[in-house]
Amino acid sequence: MSNSPGLYIILVSVHGLIRGENLELGRDADTGGQTKYVVELANTLAKNPQVERVDLVTRLVSDPKVSPDYAQPVEKLSEKAQIIRLNCGPRRYLRKEVLWPYLDTMADELLRHIRKVGKIPNVIHTHYADAGYVGSRVAGWLGTPLVHTGHSLGRIKQQRLLEQGTKQHIIEEHFHISRRIDAEEITLGGAALVIASTSQEVEEQYSVYDRYQPERMVVIPPGVTLEKFYPAGDDWQNPPIQKELEPFLKDIHKPMITAISRPAIRKNVSSLIKAYGEDPELRNLANLVLVLGKRDDIMTMESGPRQVFMEILQLIDRYDLYGHVAYPKHHASNDIPDLYRLTAKNQGVFINPALTEPFGLTLIEATACGVPIIATADGGPRDILAACENGLLIDPLNIQDIQNALRTTLKDRQQWQSWSDQGLINVRKYFSWQSHVEKYLDRIRLFKQQKIQSLLSPLPVPPAVDHPDWKVQDTNRLPTADRFLVCEIDNTLLGDKEALEKLIERIRNEGQTTGVGIATGRSLESTLSMLEEWRFPMPDLLITSAGSEIYYGPQIVTDTGWKKHIGHHWQGEAIRQVMKNIPGVELQPPESQRKFKISYFVDESKAPKFREIIRHLRRHQLPVKGVYSHNMYLDLVPIRASKGDAIRYVAWKWGLPVQRFLVAGASGNDETMLSGSTLAVVVGNYSQEIEKLRGHSQVYFAEGHYAWGILEALDHYDFFGNLSQKQLELAKV
Template sequence: MRSQVLFVTFNLAPKLGGLEQVIQRARAALRERADVVTLAQGARRYVERDPDVLRPRIEGLGAYMAFLYTRCMLGIRNHNFDLVVSGSALTALPTLHLAKRFGARSACIIYGLDTIYESSLYQRVYRHAMPRMNRVIAISTATRREAVARGIAPERLIIIPPGCDAELFQAPRDTENLRRHWGLEGCKVILSAGRLVRRKGLDRFIRECLPEVVLRVPTVKLLVAGGNPEGALAHTDDVLASVEGAIRETGLDNHVVVTGRLTSEEMVAAFQLAEVFILPVIPVEGDMEGFGIVLLEAGAAGVPVVATAIGGITDAVVDGETGVLVPPLDYSAMASALIELLRDERRRLALGERGRRRALAEFNWTDISSRYAEALLNA
C-alpha cells in the first residue's frame, strides 16, 4: 500500500530559489512513491491545476498559518496520513500539530536562514518544534551544525545536499549573440548569478576586489545576472541599488554589466560564456549561505569557482579541485585567485572539467531527489 503524505510548505513554484528547487524536487520524488497532498501558500495569481495542492484564498504568511490551523482541515479531514513533511523550519510547528492530529510521523528539510533567523519568538518556536521531528534533513554540514546547536539530536539529522540540472548545461548554446548584446566581445567574463541579497557581498566585491582585478586584467568584465528577490520574507533590502551604487563609486561602468533576471536558456548561455564564477559571500548576522546551487551549476557548465569559505559553500566547492576558496572578506586573496585563473587557461580549464564531472556524478537531481524521498518516507 502506498504511503499517504501531507506536504506543508510556504514555498512552492512559481516562487524561485534554491529552497524552492529542493522542495519541488523532493515533493516530485515523493509523488512517485506515495500519495501526496500539499498545503501551499495562497495567491490569486496561482492557477492551480493540481487537485492535490490546497491553498488559502489570501496571500501572505499570516493567512497561510491561519489556513493551516483552520480551513485546510476541510480538504484533508478524510485522509489517513502516515507522514507530514515540513518544507522548511518555517512551518515546523503546524507540521507537528498536523502530525499529532493524524497520528503520523513528522519530518522537515532545513536550509540555513530558516534555522538561524534572528527573532527571539522564532527561535523559541524552533527550539520547541524541531527537536520533536522524527527526521530532519539538512542541506549542508554548516546547516546541520547550526541545527545541533539549537537542540536537534544528531541521530535525527542527516545531510542531503541539493542537486542541479547538470545535463542542462552540457549542450552548447549560442553565446555569441549574447556576447554582442551585453558588450562582452573580446572580454574575459567573471559571472555572478542568483538573487541579490546582502550576504552575497556583491557590492563589497565591486568596491574592494574588482578594481584590482581590472587593473591586472584590463579586458575583464563582471556579468551580474539576477535581481532583488521577489516576495521574500527576510531579504527586503534593495541590494541591486547598492550594487549599482558601487559601480558608480568605483567608476567601473565599462567593466560591469547588470542583466537583470534571465530566462533559463539565457542563464545557461551566461554560464557557458564565463571564464570564472564568483560567489563572494560575507558574514551577515542572522543569515547564512546554506549551500549555493549556483556553484553546482557553474561546475556543470565547466566553469571554475572563486568563493568564500563560509557556510555550506565548503560542501559545494572542493578547494583546489573544482575552484578556489578564500577566507571571508579577504579581497586580496580573492583578487589573486581571480587574476591567476583569468591568466592561466590550463588551470582554469582543469578546475572547470573536474567541477563538471563532480556535478554530473554526485549532484544530478534524479539521484538526489530519490535520496530525499527515501529519507522522508523512512522518517
C-alpha cells in the same frame, strides 16, 4: 487510493511564489533557491516507483501585482505530483515575516485538504520555519512522521545581523525573529528527521538550538536538474541573455566573472565589486556580470534590496566601471542555464561571495554546465568544493583573497580546464536529484518499518500513556473517518467493565471507519488517567475541561485555533472577583481550574439559583457560559466554549458533517452536545436534569446503564451500518 501501498508525501513550503514552470527566482527575498528546491524535489519524488502521490502545499496568492498562476488552487506537475495552494490570511502577496498570524489557518486548511484526499500522508516534509510551524501541528494531530529542512535558520540570521551592528529591536520588528526561532525549536523537537544540506549545518548551525538532536539529522545535499544544466555543445549558439548584457559591456567577448543571487546584504555583492574595481588586472582580464533578481524601479523595492542596489550603483560610479559591469533588470528562468553555459564558453568563472551560505544551489548548477567556481568558505560551498574539486574557497570579507582567487582561475588555462572537467564528472556523482531522492526514500522506508511517528509532544503526558497494556493508536483517524463516536467519561463510558469491554470489541470489529472521541468536564490529566485505569484505547479526539480544551491523539496535541476562538473577551480574574461574595459557592481545588474554565462547588441550600448566578455575571458585563451538573458542580467557561460547540468546531475543521457524530452523555453538562443535529444517546443512569431532552427525534434514551446504553444506541442508529438512511428516517419523525 487509500489502500494503495505507495507513499503519499506532502511537502509544505508556505512563502514565496511557487509554480511548476518559469520560477521567478530572485524576484524578492522570498522567491529564491527554496522555491526551486521544493518543485524539483516534488518532481523527482513523483518519478520514483515507490511514490504514489506528492502534494506540494503552498499559499494561494490572488494579487494583480503577481501572475494569476499563483491563484490556481491546483497545478498539476505530473501524473503523480501537483501544487496545492491553500488560503492563508489575506489573498494578496505578503512577505514571509508578516505571515505568522495566519499560519494556524494554513494548518486548518491543510487538514481539510488531507481529509478531502481521504488518506493520511506517510510523511509531512516542511521547508523553512513557517512551514515547520504548520507541519508540526498537523503531523502531531495525525501521528504522522514529520521531516524538516530548514534552508536557513533564525538563530544564525540573528547572530549575523547583531555582528553587523543591527539593533535587536530592529531585528525583532522587521523579521519577527523570536516567533521564527520559537517555531524552529518546536519543529526540531517534533521532527522525526531533519534533512540538512551540509555537515557544517548540522554541527555548527543547528547545534545552537535548545532542541538540537543530531541523531535525528542526516546530510542529503540537494540535486541539480541535469536535463536543464549541462555544458554547451560545439554548435551552441549565443543565447538571448547575451543581448541583455551587450548594452552594458564594451567587449562582450571577454571572459565573465558571473554572480547570481538575490539582492540581499548577506550575499556580499559589494565586496565582489570592490575586489574587481580595485584591481586593474581583473578589469582587463574579464567583465563582471551581476544577475540579482528582477526589478523595474529600484525606488519602489523593499528597503533591503533597495539598499543593496543603491550601494552597487555607488560603487560602480566610484570605480568608474561603466562598460565593465553588467547588471540586467530582467531575465527569464531559462536564461540562467544559458548564462552558465555562456560563462563556460568564454572560459569565465562563477563566484558566490556570500557572508553565509547554507548550501549554494547556484554553485552546483554552474558546475553542471562546466564552470569552475569560487565560493565563500562557509557552509555548503565547503562540501561542494570538497566533492567536486573544481575551484577555490575564499574569505568573503578579504578583498585580496577574492582578487587572488579570481586571477588564478582566469589566468591559468590548464587549471581552468581541469576544474571544468572534474566538476562535470563529480557533480553527476554526488549532486543529482535522483541520488538525493534515493537516500531520502531510504530514510522514509525506515519510518514505515519502525512505525516512527512525529515526536511532537508539547504537553506533559502521564506515564500511563507509555504503559504496555494500554492501547495507543499509531495514527489519528480523523482524516479518514466517515463517522464519529464521542462519549462523556463519568457515568457514561465508564462504570461497567463488562459493557466497556464489549463496546471496545465492537468498535474494533465493526468501526474501521469510525473515529472515537471523549468529551468531559475533567482536566486532560485526569481524563488520561481514567482512560488508562479502565484500559480504554487512546481516543483520536479529547474535549476536556467542559469543552474549553481540544486535543488530538495519539500525541496529545492541543488545538490552538480553538483556544484563540474561545479566548475572545475572556476575563478570568474579573469573573473570580465577581463570584467571590456569592453565598453557597466555593472554588474547587487548583487542579480543577484551567485557563478557560473556572470551577465551583455549589451548595443549593445556600446559593442563588443557577440562572441568577449567570445574570449576576452578565450584569457585570462579563461574557461567560455556565455549565451546571449533578446539582452541585458549576463550570464557568468562555461564551464560545462548550462540549457541543467544540464538537461542531471539530466537525467543521475536519470536514465531517455533524450529523455523523453519535454523542453519549448522562448529565446537564452534556446538553449542548446532545442537542441539535448530532445523533445522541442518553444512557439509562442519567441525571434528571437531562430529562427535558426526551422526545427530541435525534436523542435516544437508552435503558442500559453506562456503556450498555451506548451499545444500544449503536444498534438503534445502525451506526456501523447504513447511517445515511437512518438519518433520513429520523428527519421524517
